[in-house]
Ligand SMILES: C[C@@]1(CC(=O)O)c2cc3[nH]c(cc4nc(cc5[nH]c(cc(n2)[C@H]1CCC(=O)O)[C@@](C)(CC(=O)O)[C@@H]5CCC(=O)O)C(CC(=O)O)=C4CCC(=O)O)c(CCC(=O)O)c3CC(=O)O
């Protein structure tokens with residue numbers, strides 16, 4: 172499996188999860204957070220999925236899998252505990268569908284990494300299926316390095332970048348300035364505030380022509 176990292180917009184895309192257990196619950200959480208419409212096909216639901224269903228967050232078809240269950244899916248998650256059923260889901264998927272085979276990664280074309288977010292920053296780790304637990308461990312290490320403060324810092328960087336791009340500064344100097352903002356001293360909120368005052372002024376001057 173030669174995997175390529177991508178970020179994907181799943182807003183209002185139809186995701187079908189076959190199986191209603193522990194792995195299905197994890198995938199449902201990720202897909203719902205991404206704005207997908209989630210349907211679960213399974214005779215039983217885990218407690219967590221049951222709660223999502225009661226809240227109206229997911230659709231649940233309480234049944235065994237049939238090929239027609241995935242005909243209009245954008246992404247299919249294969250997550251039953253029965254290898255034969257998992258195989259029949261994979262066989263029923265059309266070639267252009269995204270398929271995550273949770274129990275047999277090689278059979279699908281999408282792998283879910285271990286990941287976390289700090290606002291606009293997202294950090295994902297994958298071992299190409301070699302050791303999901305190493306992925307989780309590395310994620311934990313990185314969570315320690317990239318603390319909660321990064322959320323506000325990223326917002327500052329995004330806003331600064333917009334303003335600097337509107338300024339009259341030549342592009343080379345803009346790049347240098349953007350790089351300068353990565354120095355640790357800009358973690359300081361007061362320093363961020365005073366920098367923003369300056370960047371707003373630069374943007375205004377730029378807009379004045
Ligand atoms: C290929 C992949 C496919 C995919 O699902 O996309 C896959 C495949 C498999 N996982 C298996 C087992 C376990 N996976 C976990 C945990 C996680 N697994 C995740 C991802 C992936 N797992 C993808 C590759 C990621 C990469 O490249 O590194 C994480 C990162 C994300 C998530 O699942 O949400 C999440 C950590 C979340 C976090 O904390 O961040 C645990 C631990 C636990 O459950 O607590 C165990 C039990 C211990 C063990 O066996 O190692 C098995 C054997 C099943 C069996 O024995 O039947 C297979 C099948 C196979 O090897 O083919």
Ligand SMILES: NC(=O)C1=CN([C@@H]2O[C@H](COP(=O)(O)OP(=O)(O)OC[C@H]3O[C@@H](n4cnc5c(N)ncnc54)[C@H](O)[C@@H]3O)[C@@H](O)[C@H]2O)C=CC1
Pocket residue numbers: 189190191192193194195212213214215216217234235236249250251252253256273274275303
């Ligand atoms: N990717 C990952 O991180 C991991 C993957 N796995 C693999 O994922 C799969 C699922 O694991 P768990 O969620 O832990 O299992 P689980 O036992 O918690 O859940 C299995 C679910 O499949 C449903 N199911 C069984 N037959 C079905 C059918 N014919 N049609 C529809 N649904 C059916 C059951 O009702 C149950 O809800 C297994 O193949 C396992 O090897 C396991 C652990 C981690």
